[in-house]
Amino acid sequence: MAKTHDAERAGAARRAKIVSAALTLFAVQGYRGTSLAAIAxxxxxTQSGLLHHFPTKEALLAEVLAERDRQTFDAVEVGREYEGPAMVRTLEIVYDMVTRSRQNRELTRMGHLGAFGSNDIPEIALEWARERVRTFRAHLAAVVKEGVAAGHVRADADPTAVASLIIGTITGLEEQWLLDESFDMVAAMGAFTRILRRDLIIEG
Incomplete structure (x- = not known):
């Protein structure tokens, strides 16, 4: 039994090392420009060792994208307990997400490759990006709608429009930072969340 657990731990550690290497190389060299041999x-x-865990390059990419989301959401502690209205908590979370993006350029660039690198990234990554935006927009809109119903958010707030504005701001700030690392996207996001808090949230 101990040998089985040791083997499982070793296998999980090897998979994590492969995913980490792939994330770095995909972000720097692009998906098409990165070979499985280079990742190995x-x-x-060895390449055969890599193929034991990930039989195709697309399977590895799918895991890299999933790992990107896990790292992002774990870092901002989406599931932790907060106090106060849900909309206030959400603005804190999206601010933390941009802070996290600045701490890991590879993860951030990988997300933008998925959304816009259609010549470099296969359909699996494009669909991941589409689904990620759809899900994020739906969750944000639900928070706004909940806030309106609870009297914490202005009654005339359009949930989908507010959600789309938040996503567009995150995406735009990250793009500016990816083009110019001296750009302070965290400060800009802080200013944006303060504006939303001032204009949308009804202080109790």
Missing amino acids: REAGI
Whole structure:
């Protein structure tokens, strides 16, 4: 039994190393420009060892994209307990997400490659980006709608429009930062969330 657990732990560690290497290389060199052999070298294993865990490059990409989201949401502690109206908590979370993006350029660039790199990224990544935006918009809109019903958010707030504005701001600020690393997107996001809080939230 101990040997089985050891083997499972070793396998999980090897998978994590492969995903980390792939994330770095995909973000820097692009999906098409990165070979499985290069990923295996970066991970310190053989290509056959890599294929044991990920039989195709697309399967590896799917795991890289899933890992990107796990790292992002774990970092901003989406599931933690907050006090106060849900809309206030949500603005804190989206601010933390942009802060997290600044801390890991590779993860941030990977997300934008998925959304816009149609010549470099396969359909699986484009669909991931589409679904991610759809889900994020729906969740944000639900929070706004809940806030309106609870009397915490202005009654004339359009949930879908507010959600789309938040997503567009995050995306635009990240793009500016990816083009110019001296751009302070965290400060800009802080200003944006303060404006939303001032204009949307009814202080109790």
